[in-house]
Every structure is written in structure tokens, then in C-alpha cells.
Amino acid sequence: MKVLFLTPPLKAWDSHGNHKACNQMHAQxxxxxxxxxxxxxxxxxxxxxxxxxxxxxxxxxxxKPDIVFVGELLHxxxxxxxxxxxxxxxxxxxxxxxxxxxxxxxxxxxxxxxRQMRLNPWIxxxxxxxxxxxxxDLIINLKDKKKSDRDIPGLxxxxxxxxxxxxxxxxxxxxxxxxxxxxxxxxxxxKYVGHTYWKPFAELMTSRGCPGKCxxxxxxxxxxxxTAIQDFTSxxxxxxxxxxxxxxxxxKQYGITTIxxxxxxxxxxxxxxxxxxxEKLKRGNKIDWVCLGRADQWISQHDILPLMKKAGxxxxxxxxxxxxxxxxxxxxxxxxxxxxxxxxxILRENNIGSVGTVLIGLKEDTEAxxxxxxxxxxEIDPDIFALDYLTPVPNSPDWRYGIKKGWFDPxxxxxxxxxxxxxVVPTDHLTxxxxxxxxxxxxxxxxxxxxxIHRIFTSDYDxxxxxxxxxxxxxxxxxxxxxxxxxxxxxxx
Numbered sequence: 001m002k003v004l005f006l007t008p009p010l011k012a013w014d015s016h017g018n019h020k021a022c023n024q025m026h027a028q029x030x031x032x033x034x035x036x037x038x039x040x041x042x043x044x045x046x047x048x049x050x051x052x053x054x055x056x057x058x059x060x061x062x063x064k065p066d067i068v069f070v071g072e073l074l075h076x077x078x079x080x081x082x083x084x085x086x087x088x089x090x091x092x093x094x095x096x097x098x099x100x101x102x103x104x105x106x107x108x109x110x111x112x113x114x115r116q117m118r119l120n121p122w123i124x125x126x127x128x129x130x131x132x133x134x135x136x137d138l139i140i141n142l143k144d145k146k147k148s149d150r151d152i153p154g155l156x157x158x159x160x161x162x163x164x165x166x167x168x169x170x171x172x173x174x175x176x177x178x179x180x181x182x183x184x185x186x187x188x189x190x191k192y193v194g195h196t197y198w199k200p201f202a203e204l205m206t207s208r209g210c211p212g213k214c215x216x217x218x219x220x221x222x223x224x225x226x227t228a229i230q231d232f233t234s235x236x237x238x239x240x241x242x243x244x245x246x247x248x249x250x251x252k253q254y255g256i257t258t259i260x261x262x263x264x265x266x267x268x269x270x271x272x273x274x275x276x277x278x279e280k281l282k283r284g285n286k287i288d289w290v291c292l293g294r295a296d297q298w299i300s301q302h303d304i305l306p307l308m309k310k311a312g313x314x315x316x317x318x319x320x321x322x323x324x325x326x327x328x329x330x331x332x333x334x335x336x337x338x339x340x341x342x343x344x345x346i347l348r349e350n351n352i353g354s355v356g357t358v359l360i361g362l363k364e365d366t367e368a369x370x371x372x373x374x375x376x377x378x379e380i381d382p383d384i385f386a387l388d389y390l391t392p393v394p395n396s397p398d399w400r401y402g403i404k405k406g407w408f409d410p411x412x413x414x415x416x417x418x419x420x421x422x423x424v425v426p427t428d429h430l431t432x433x434x435x436x437x438x439x440x441x442x443x444x445x446x447x448x449x450x451x452x453i454h455r456i457f458t459s460d461y462d463x464x465x466x467x468x469x470x471x472x473x474x475x476x477x478x479x480x481x482x483x484x485x486x487x488x489x490x491x492x493x
Contacts, residue, residue, distance in 0.1 A: 001038075001039040001040065001066045001067065001139060001142070001143065002039065002040045002041075002042070002063070002064070002065045002066050002067070003030075003033060003038075003039040003040070003041050003042075003065060003066065003067045003068075003069060003139075004041075004042050004043070004044060004060065004063060004065035004067070004068045004069070005023065005026035005029065005030055005041065005042070005043040005044070005069050005070075005186070006043075006044050006046075006056075006060075006068050006069065006070050006086075006089055006090075006093075007023050007026070007043075007044065007045040007046055007047055007048075007070075008046050008047075008053070008056060008070070008085045008086065008088065008089030009046045009047060009051065009052055009053060009056065009085065010046070010047040010077060010078060010082065010085050011078055011081075012047075012077075012078060013076065013078060013079075013419065013420070013421055014421055014475055014478035014479050014481075014482060015386065015421060015472055015475050015478075015479045016076075016194075016195055016196075016471070016475070017195055017196035017471040017474065017475050018193050018195075018196040019076075019193065019194055019195055019196070020047050020048055020191070020192055020193060021192045021194065021201060021202055021203035021260075022045070022048075022182075022184060022187045022189065022192060022202060022203070023043070023045065023072060023077075023187075024072075024073050024074065024182065024203065024204065024205045024262075025071050025072055025073045025105075025106045025131070026043050026069070026071075026186070026187075027043075027182035027183050027184060027186065027187065028132070028179060028180075028182050028183075028205075029069065029131060029132060029135060030043060030182075030183035030186050031179075031180040031181060031182050031183040032132045032135075032136070032179065032180060033135070033136075033139075034180075034183060035180045036136060038135075038136060038139045038140070039066075039067070039139055041183070041186065042063060042065070042186065043183075043186035043187055044056065044059055044060070044063075045187055045188060045191075048187070048188050048191040048192060049188060049191065053088075053089075053092060056089065056092075057092055057093065057096055060093055060096070060097070061096060061097065064097070065100060066100065066101060067100070067101045067102075067103055067139075068089075068090060068093055068100055068101070068102055068103065069103045069104070069105070069135075070086035070089060070090060070103075070104050070105075071086070071104055071105040071106030071107070071109060071127070071131065072086075072106050072107050073106055073107055073205050073222070073262075074107065074203065074205070074262050075107065075420070076203070076262060078419045079391060079418055079419035079420040079421070080108050080391060080393060080415055080418035080419065081415055081416050081417065081418055081419035082107075082108070083108045083109070083112075083116070083415050084415040084416045086104060087104075087116075087120050087123070090102040090104065090120070090122055090123060091120070091122050094122035095122075101124050101125070101142070102122055102123050102124050102125075103123075103124060103125045103126070103127065103135070103138075104116065104123055104125075104126050104127070105126060105127030105128075105131040105134075105135075106127070106131065106222065107222050108393070108394060109126050109127070109128075110126075110127070110128045110129055110222050110223055110224065111222065111223065111225055111393065111394030111395035111396075112394035112395075112410075113126045113128055113156045113166070114156075114164060114166075115394075115410055115411065117156055117158070117164045118164065119411060121162075124157070124158060125138060125149075125155060125156065125157050126155075126156040127154060127155065127156075128154045128155070128156060128166075128167075128170065128223075128224045129154050129170050129172070129222070129223050129224045129231060130154075130170065130172060130173055130208070131154075132173065132179065133153075133154070133170065133173070134152065134153065134154035134155050134170055137152045137153075137155070138152060138155060149165065149167070150165040150167060151167065151168075152167045153167050153168045153169060153170035153171070154167055154168075154169070154170025154224070155167040169224055169226055170224070172208075172209075172231055172234055172236070173208075173236070174236065175236070176206075176207070176208065176236050176237065176238050177238055177239055177242055181245070181246060181249065182246070184202075184249065184250070184253070184254060189202070189250075189254040189256070190254070190255070194258060194260060195467065195468045195471040195472075196467075196471045196474075197464070197467035197468070197470075197471060198257075198258040198464055198467070198468075199257070199258070200254060200255050200256045200257055200258075201256065201257075201258050201259070202250055202254075202256045202258075202259045202260075203259065203260050203261075203262050204243075204246065204259055204260070204261050204262065204263075205261075205262055205263060206237060206238045206243050206246075206261060206263055206266065207235060207236060207237035207238065207263045207265070207266070207268065208222075208234075208235070208236050208237075209231070209233060209234045209235040209236060210233065210235060210264045210265055223395065225394070225395045235265070235268055237263070237268060237269050237272060238272075239272060239275065240271075240272045240273065240274070240275030240276030240277075240278075240279055241275060241276075241279050243272075243276050244276060244279045244280050244283060244285060247259070247280065247285050247287050248283060248285055250287065251285055251286065251287050256287060257286070257287060257288065258287065258288050258289070258290075258464060259287055259288075259289050259290070260289070260290040260291070261289060261290065261291040261292070262292065263291070263292060264292055265292065265293055265294050265297060266291035266292055266293055267291060267293040267297050267298070267301055268293075268297060270300070270301055270304070273301065273304065273308070274304060274307065276311070277304070277307045277308055277310070277311035278307070278311075280311045280312065281310065281311050285312075286312070287312060288312045288313075288314050288462065288464060289312050289313055289314070290313070290314065290315040290316065290317070291313065291316060291317070292316075292317040292318075293316060293317070293318060294318065294319070295318050295319070295336075295339040295340045295342070295343040296339055298316065298318060298343040298346065298347070299339055299342055299343060299346070302346050305346060305347070305350045305352065306350060308352075309350050309351065309352055313352055314352060314353060314461070314462035314464055314465055315352065315353040315354070315355065315384075315462075315464070315465050315468065316347050316352055316353070316354055316355070317354075317355040317356075317357065317386075318340060318343045318344070318354065318355070318356060318357075318382075319340075319356075319357045320340055320356040320357060320358050320376070320377055320380055320382065337376060337380075340356070340380055341379070341380050344356065344380050344381060344382050351459070351460050351461060351462075352461075353383045353384070353456075353461050353462070353465035353468070353469075354382040354383050354384070355382055355383070355384040355386055356377060356380055356382030356384070356385060356386065357386045357387075357388060358373060358374075358377050358385065358386065358387050358388070358442070359387075359388050359389075359390055360373065360387065360388075360389060360390065360435060360438065360439055360442065361389045361390035361423060361425060361427060361430075361435045361439075362390055362427065363398070363401060363405075363427055363428050364427065364428060364429075365427040365428075365429065365430060365435070366427075366429045366430065367429075367430065367434070367438060370438045370442065371438075373442075374442045374445060374446065377446065378446070378449075381452065383456050383461075383465060383469060384468060384469055384472055385443070385446040385447065385472075386472075387439060387442055387443050387446075387479075388420045388421070389420060389421065389422060389423045389424065389435065389436075389439060389483075390425065391418050391419070391420045391424055391425075392408075392424075392425060402425050405428075407425045407426060408424070408425060421479060421482045422436075422482045422483070423435040423436040423439060423483060436483035436484060437483070439483045440479075440480045440483040440484070443476055443479060443480060443483075444476065444480070447472075447473055447476060453469075453473075456469055457469075
């Protein structure tokens with residue numbers, strides 16, 4: 001049996017410039033299938049290879065896969081918009097090769113399986129939650145037909161009468177360290193780049209789940225809606241030495257110099273972080289890295305920031321999101337403004353650049369609230385201001401609220417705009433057009449402070465921090481264009 005992991009022609013976030021990385025879900029599944037002897041595997045990354053839809057179809061027709069799999073673990077590909085591209089890729093392949101089995105999984109699909117199956121009849125199966133064990137059961141069952149698809153945990157399938165059937169809940173993999181090393185050899189690793197200037201480049205996922213449960217988080221759409229909170233908050237991570245093993249492969253075999261740990265909270269386990277840093281230094285691994293973390297975690301690890309810096313950390317992200325502690329609490333954030341301010345300060349003291357993510361378009365947002373949010377972001381003063389529009393994701397409280405308010409019809413939304421960089425829903429007080437106008441204003445205002453830009457470019461930061469700031473600033477016009485909405489239509493122009 002031949003399985004193809006497909007990344008169709010995709011766009012990146014406009015704020016990120018030229019940004020593309022190996023699909024971590026595909027790399028992990030490909031390695032798992034090979035280790036288990038389940039199938040012959042191949043990967044096609046049309047974005048990295050600059051292939052259009054026609055070139056994609058030509059390649060697939062020549063390879064003749066039995067199964068085509070699409071899916072992703074990260075929101076940074078292009079938000080929920082990635083689903084449109086995945087669905088279109090499967091549709092075109094199914095038209096050209098009707099006997100090919102079309103399978104989807106991972107982010108968005110897991111939290112939106114019924115609607116995705118109903119609206120996209122060319123999809124044969126969807127994996128809910130973690131896909132390794134479910135795909136293993138499916139492939140074995142496709143070969144021997146010993147049981148009904150409906151009995152496979154975590155599998156959404158179609159019966160003969162086209163009824164959509166959802167299998168039992170699939171338990172999470174308790175220890176991620178049992179999984180094989182991602183199959184990077186399937187991918188054109190020399191083609192990947194981060195923020196236009198970081199190359200060779202890779203993105204990694206070393207954990208699953210998050211200790212928080214923010215209302216707006218994309219991870220709600222990674223898990224089974226029947227057990228979303230339980231699965232979402234079940235954080236599991238790789239051991240520090242295992243992470244360094246992976247970095248050694250990336251450095252020695254593929255020449256990777258820069259990586260981003262895309263885990264929502266890479267520094268959740270302090271013991272593993274210390275082990276990781278010490279092991280990386282011991283082996284002389286030179287890869288520079290970026291990671292995401294919660295403010296309370298950064299503060300608790302203040303004493304080991306010099307160690308992290310020495311081990312290659314040059315840029316760190318923390319969520320600012322909103323303007324006061326009450327709003328942070330309402331969003332389930334679990335941190336305070338003072339903690340966020342302290343995080344940026346202690347990072348700067350250690351010559352580590354900072355990214356502050358800010359969110360606008362929350363249901364209670366007014367113009368005054370959004371302007372106050374910018375004021376607080378100005379005070380906190382992260383080096384990179386990463387502004388996102390609230391984009392409700394399946395399973396999340398914001399998704400359910402938006403449907404209840406009649407802000408969108410899940411069956412009719414234009415997924416190509418649901419990328420976190422287009423305003424797609426109003427608030428209780430603002431139209432979509434007003435949210436977009438304020439977002440564009442915030443972005444321009446933040447990066448218009450000459451003293452901030454001077455501070456960054458004359459600092460002792462790693463040059464990669466300055467190049468990242470340069471990339472964000474050079475793409476403001478593109479980001480701003482996404483914010484323009486035609487009044488009364490909700491569409492961008």
C-alpha cells in the first residue's frame with residue numbers, strides 16, 4: 001500500500017514574509033508508518049517545490065498512491081484557511097483518481113469532522129485527535145477487512161448509504177517518547193525558510209496539549225469535541241535528550257541553522273528544559289532557536305534564562321493578548337499583565353528578543369478597549385508586535401458563541417479568509433469593518449515609534465531578531481490590506 005502525505009500549493013501568513021517549513025504531522029506519521037511496516041510512504045510539498053495545482057496533479061498521477069493524507073498540527077501554516085487548500089487538493093485528486101482513498105486529520109478537521117465530511121463528499125475518512133494509532137488501525141483494516149470502520153476509535157467514516165459514522169473516543173498517546181524520529185528525508189529540507197531571512201530552517205513540535213485553556217486557542221480544534229477539555233489540557237512532552245537527538249539530525253544531515261519550537265508552551269517542564277539546554281551545549285549543537293511560552297512559566301524560569309540563551313535561544317514569544325487582568329481571566333489565560341511586563345523585561349535583560357501576541361475582535365471589544373490594548377502593548381514594549389484577529393475555531397467557546405449570535409454560518413464561511421490575519425467576525429459592539437480598521441491602525445501605530453526601532457537595531461540582540469523585525473515591518477502593507485473589509489459584506493478587498 002502506498003501512502004502520500006500531501007501539502008498542496010499554500011500561502012504563508014502575510015506578516016511572516018517568505019516562510020515555509022516541513023509539515024510536522026506528515027513527518028511524524030511517515031516515520032510511524034515506516035517503523036511499523038504499514039505502507040510505502042512519500043511526501044509532496046507543493047509549496048516548498050513551487051508547484052501549482054496542475055503540477056501537483058501530474059505528480060500524483062504518476063505516483064498513483066492508494067491513500068492521500070492531508071493535515072497539520074500548526075496554526076502558523078495559514079490558520080484555518082489551510083483547510084480550504086487541503087480540501088481542494090483532495091477534490092482534484094479524487095476527480096482524477098477516483099479509487100484513491102482521501103484521508104484528513106489534525107488541526108481543524110479533528111474539531112470540525114461532521115461538517116467537513118458533509119460538505120466535502122470526496123473525503124473518505126477523518127482522523128479525530130492524534131492520528132498515529134487510528135491510521136494504523138485503518139490501514140490494517142483496509143488490508144484485511146476484519147472489522148467495521150465504525151468500531152475504530154478516533155475514526156470518522158462513511159457507510160454505504162453515505163451516513164457519517166463516528167468511532168469511539170481514541171485515548172491519547174501517554175508518552176510521546178515512544179514515537180520514532182520524524183521522517184525528514186521525505187521532504188526537501190533545503191527549501192525551507194523562516195521569516196524570509198532564516199535559512200536553512202525548520203519548525204518542531206516536541207509536545208502536545210497545553211496547561212492552559214484560552215477561549216481563543218487554536219488547539220481546541222486538535223481534539224475530539226466529546227472530550228475536548230480533558231484532551232486539550234493533557235500536556236505531554238519529549239525528554240530533553242530526545243529533542244537534542246532530533247536537533248543533531250537536523251544540523252548534521254540537513255544543515256539546519258534556525259528552528260522554531262512551535263509548541264504553545266515549550267518551557268512547561270523546567271527539568272526537561274534544563275536537560276535539553278545542558279545536553280545541547282554538551283554536544284556542541286549550534287542550532288539557534290525560538291520558542292513560545294506562557295508569562296508565568298518565563299518568570300518561574302528566570303534563573304535559567306542565561307542557560308537558555310547560551311544554548312541558542314535568541315527570540316521568545318509570550319501572549320499579551322488583552323488589556324487588563326480581568327479580560328485575561330475571562331479568556332482563560334491564567335496570567336497577569338504584570339507577569340507579561342516582567343517577562344519581556346527579563347528576556348531583554350538577557351539579550352533575548354521578545355514577541356508579544358495581541359488579539360483583537362473579542363466579543364466584548366469596543367474601540368476604546370482595542371485602543372487601550374495597544375496602549376498596554378506599548379508599555380510592555382515587546383520587540384515584535386504580532387497582531388491577530390479573533391478567528392473562532394471549532395470546539396472553542398468563541399466558535400459556539402459566534403454561531404449562537406448568528407455571526408457566521410459554519411456551512412457558508414469562506415475559509416480562505418479564516419487565517420487570523422483577516423477580520424471575520426464582529427464583536428458585540430463593532431462591525432467586522434470597524435474591527436479591521438482598528439487592527440490596521442494598531443499595527444501602523446506600534447511600528448511607527450522611531451525610538452523603539454532604534455532601540456532594537458542598536459541592541460546586542462542576535463542579528464536574527466533584527467531580521468525578523470525587518471520582515472514584520474516590510475510586510476505591514478500586506479497585513480493592512482487583509483484588514484480592509486467591504487462594509488456590509490464581510491469580505492476583504
